[in-house]
Amino acid sequence: MTWLGRLHKLCKQDRAGIAALAAIFLTTTVALTGAAVDIGMMASVRSELQNAADASALAGAGTLISWDASNSALAQPETALAEAQAMAYQNTSQGINLQLALEDITLGLWQEDAHAFDPDHIGATSDPNNISACRVIIRRDVTINSPVPTIFLGILGIDTVNVSAISTGHLGWAGTAGAGQVDLPIAVKEDALTGSGLICGQEITFRNEANENGEWTTFFTYPSNDPAVRGYVDGSDTVPALEVGNQVAVTNGTLSQQTFDSLNSRFQSEGTDLDGDGTADWWQVILPVISSGDGGASTAEIAGFANMVIHEVRGAPDKEIIASLQCGMVVPDSKTGGGNFGSRAATPVLVE
Numbered sequence: 001m002t003w004l005g006r007l008h009k010l011c012k013q014d015r016a017g018i019a020a021l022a023a024i025f026l027t028t029t030v031a032l033t034g035a036a037v038d039i040g041m042m043a044s045v046r047s048e049l050q051n052a053a054d055a056s057a058l059a060g061a062g063t064l065i066s067w068d069a070s071n072s073a074l075a076q077p078e079t080a081l082a083e084a085q086a087m088a089y090q091n092t093s094q095g096i097n098l099q100l101a102l103e104d105i106t107l108g109l110w111q112e113d114a115h116a117f118d119p120d121h122i123g124a125t126s127d128p129n130n131i132s133a134c135r136v137i138i139r140r141d142v143t144i145n146s147p148v149p150t151i152f153l154g155i156l157g158i159d160t161v162n163v164s165a166i167s168t169g170h171l172g173w174a175g176t177a178g179a180g181q182v183d184l185p186i187a188v189k190e191d192a193l194t195g196s197g198l199i200c201g202q203e204i205t206f207r208n209e210a211n212e213n214g215e216w217t218t219f220f221t222y223p224s225n226d227p228a229v230r231g232y233v234d235g236s237d238t239v240p241a242l243e244v245g246n247q248v249a250v251t252n253g254t255l256s257q258q259t260f261d262s263l264n265s266r267f268q269s270e271g272t273d274l275d276g277d278g279t280a281d282w283w284q285v286i287l288p289v290i291s292s293g294d295g296g297a298s299t300a301e302i303a304g305f306a307n308m309v310i311h312e313v314r315g316a317p318d319k320e321i322i323a324s325l326q327c328g329m330v331v332p333d334s335k336t337g338g339g340n341f342g343s344r345a346a347t348p349v350l351v352e
């Protein structure tokens with residue numbers, strides 16, 4: 001008998017068995033293929049929900065704080081909730097606009113170190129110092145947006161699957177300043193702004209000797225010297241865009257009387273005379289803050305940004321500037337990423 005004949009005989013003998021085997025094989029193949037199709041679809045839905053959650057968390061966090069003409073921060077939690085919901089609805093899953101339930105939005109104060117909400121500050125508040133993050137959960141289940149129907153898994157009794165995505169946006173401290181946004185070539189040392197906490201409202205003195213509290217800077221211009229500083233003081237040079245981590249050139253030494261005269265002239269023209277004695281005593285400025293580091297170094301690293309008030313510019317022989325830190329402020333358009341020097345960013349980042 002040929003091998004073909006043997007096979008033919010075998011088939012005749014066990015046709016039923018082979019048919020059963022084929023049926024099992026086919027069913028398994030269909031089930032696995034079906035499961036793969038459903039799993040792929042769930043991944044696609046998950047991705048849609050994640051995109052929606054990210055956009056909503058950023059929309060909520062980005063509108064938590066507004067500011068007035070003086071850059072004073074104002075908390076607006078109701079706006080943040082509404083913006084997060086509106087942004088969710090602009091996103092779709094399988095063509096359906098997504099609803100975001102209020103109970104799926106958490107507002108509160110984010111702790112960067114703990115990477116979590118401060119348990120003492122969760123919920124809506126009118127205090128801008130106690131609200132900085134928006135967490136959203138976008139879900140598809142029986143309570144909202146309806147669960148995702150399966151295509152093949154129904155064979156196994158699974159007709160729908162719940163899918164959800166979570167995201168948190170954080171509106172932290174100012175980490176960038178646009179070109180021209182920093183007003184003066186003075187880099188404040190971070191140690192000068194902190195005691196047991198930030199020294200909001202307390203006067204500090206900038207001078208060139210010990211305990212100087214700050215450095216004259218020429219940003220990315222080298223060498224950093226008196227004429228280069230004066231260009232930024234009198235406004236003939238525009239301060240470049242800056243961000244946390246930038247190394248800026250600092251001047252070690254006393255500036256000329258000419259530079260102090262330029263500074264005082266600008267102070268008198270841009271400042272306000274609050275007490276009516278004929279000379280300015282209040283000029284609100286945005287300044288970069290530098291890591292305190294080595295006082296003799298020729299560069300310093302930007303650690304953040306602060307809204308400060310210049311109260312007095314004293315020429316020779318003192319050559320001092322009296323200023324104070326303002327807290328509860330915003331640096332408009334600034335991105336999150338700086339240290340806490342009392343000024344919030346205007347643009348949030350995703351932290352979860």
Ligand SMILES: [Ca+2]
Binds near residue numbers: 278279
């Ligand atoms: Ca005055």
